[in-house]
Amino acid sequence: KQEVTQIPAALSVPEGENLVLNCSFTDSAIYNLQWFRQDPGKGLTSLLLIQSSQREQTSGRLNASLDKSSGRSTLYIAASQPGDSATYLCAVRNQAGTALIFGKGTTLSVSS
């Protein structure tokens, strides 16, 4: 059974710092991996989608990498801003047609 783990559970950084959020999954035979952002009391905002054949994806200040063989993904946030404060969720999809399996998230706080 696929399990997704995110480390750290919480992170506080000053504005401007670069940071890395980690995600690991137990079954490396994944279909794709998505990173999401969730603000308190809100739904999910999709940040990046990485297909199993890809190594990384970039969007603005965000870069997500995937090492399928080792069961790891990282989300790199450059030049963090207070508006980046949110919970970041990593989720993997084992096969086409199946659901995303979520980690517990990393709650990020960026202070000005």
Added chain:
Amino acid sequence: GAVVSQHPSRVICKSGTSVKIECRSLDFQATTMFWYRQFPKQSLMLMATSNEGSKATYEQGVEKDKFLINHASLTLSTLTVTSAHPEDSSFYICSAGGHSLITGELFFGEGSRLTVL
């Protein structure tokens, strides 16, 4: 990206009543929809998978008679919480995917916060 709309966003009901939540794919045909539940400060837990025209597949520990899921069309799935009790209070989120979405990305509704008094 594709749009998934969920309604209502908030609902408060008395214990013992039933509540229906709708999930619509607005610009694509959702062959598969997923329903998740999220308790405070917890992650999203998959409740069930529904394919259009078929019975939903429920995850272990989810009562199918309590959480009725209908996916009668390619753009609409509904979750009905029957005889709701305070312990059913949670954030319910739907997700949809379709054959037309070649990237295999899943799109999420805005979520529905259920409070049972």
